[in-house]
Amino acid sequence: MPDNTNSATAQSSKSTDEQKDTKDGKDAPPVAQSQISMRCLIVTQDASIIIGKGGSHVNEIREKSGAKVAVSESIPGNPERILNVSGPLDAVSKAFGLIVRRINDEPFDVPSVPGSRAVTIKFMIPNSRMGSVIGRQGTKIKEIQDASGARLNASEGMLPGSTERVLSVAGVADAIHIATYYIGNILIEANERAPHSSTHSSYRPSSSASSSSSSRPRPSSYSTPYTPHSHGPPAQLQEQKIYIPNDLVGCIIGKGGSKINELRHLSVCNIKIMEPGAQNNAGGPENERLVVITGQPANIQMAVSMLYHRLEQEKQKQLSQTGTSSASHVR
Structure with missing residues (x-):
């Protein structure tokens, strides 16, 4: 019979070396596996579609993506709710692709086609991180757009009572999936360089009646589109x-x-x-x-x-x- 003692010893030694390498950081998980939480604004109608009857749709998205998906409670007078997706970056980006497919009632396992309907995801990004996402002279946004096929637009003003801005990402399911991965990667890297300060304040929806006009953001991509009936067009139109x-x-x-x-x-x-x-x-x-x-x-x-x-x-x-x-x- 062959002597397995040396083999076992070698495997044990290899295992010890692997553990040592991991402790030394040589085999540290890639950025893609870092945990991240990405929040976005969704209209109540889309929220209902995402959740599904008895939570069937959202449970399916969780199962297929491996990410945690949660939708905030509906607030009277406010047409939007917060969608929070967290987990490893690849799972989170996949979840957003599935969310778009669910909104469009498209199969989960079929690639997007030219006729697929574009959906806009309004990510809420800390103001301190938006510069990293945009890049110098918009280089990062252009890179994301070229790689994903999605269209990105960053708002100028911050959401009421917060230090967050809206990053609108418009595209088909596959484009949203890819763009989310790029955005998440940038946010993870930015957070590793400089963790959030204590001054960061997350946006929390409130009823429209309780929102004062002074707390609303300046005209931006988050604002309601201008119509000829407005009392004078907002700046920069x-x-x-x-x-x-x-x-x-x-x-x-x-x-x-x-x-x-x-x-x-x-x-x-x-x-x-x-x-x-x-x-x-x-x-x-x-x-x-x-x-x-x-x-x-x-x-x-x-x-x-x-x-x-x-x-x-x-x-x-x-x-x-x-x-x-x-x-x-x-x-």
């Missing part, structure tokens, strides 16, 4: 005009205005499609309609990008249908 083909207006508006309302919500802009022959449309091409977009520069850029993306999708769809029709005639 700009206007941009673009033209879209008449035959593609329907895909922008959507059934009952669903598509354009979604664009307004995601971009935080006021988007108005002028009627044919309207005075504001004077001088424009006869076969095109004027679209007026009002908002902050970064938000306008997002709105224009989303509009053109939707137009391109519709053109490709029409070309595909034309090709299919031609092929059937040939047969």
Whole structure:
């Protein structure tokens, strides 16, 4: 029989060495496995979808992601609740991807496709950490956008009674998953360099009646989109005009205005499609309609990008249908 004594001794020695290396920090877990808690604002309707009947949906998200998921109680007069997801970073980022899929009623195990609906996640980021997420001259945000395909927008003002700002991340499920991972990684690294100070104050929702106007944040991406009925536009709002083909207006508006309302919500802009022959449309091409977009520069850029993306999708769809029709005639 072979002598296993030396083998056992070697394994024991190896185990001891591994323990020593771990203690010395050589095998310390990577940043991705560090624990993190990420909070975001969600509307009550989405909160109900995420929770599901008897907590069935949220339990499924917990099980599949390995993260802890909790939703705050609903407060009368406040349309938003706080969603708190905590655990290892990879589990937390996966959970947010699943949350978007649940909101969209999409399968959990199927990759996002070009037609998938974009959802906006409003992360609450400590003001002291927002600079790290944005990066010098926006380099970090651009890096996250390029890597994930999501659109990021940081608010200027802080949430009422807190030292937190809103980081809006808009995209399909896979884009949110990737963007959340990048954001979480930055926050973990920033916290390791300089832990939170005692002056940090988390946002807590309150009823709209008890919120004083003086405590509200300055006009920012968190604010309600500007409409022409407001008493004077907030600071830094700009206007941009673009033209879209008449035959593609329907895909922008959507059934009952669903598509354009979604664009307004995601971009935080006021988007108005002028009627044919309207005075504001004077001088424009006869076969095109004027679209007026009002908002902050970064938000306008997002709105224009989303509009053109939707137009391109519709053109490709029409070309595909034309090709299919031609092929059937040939047969």
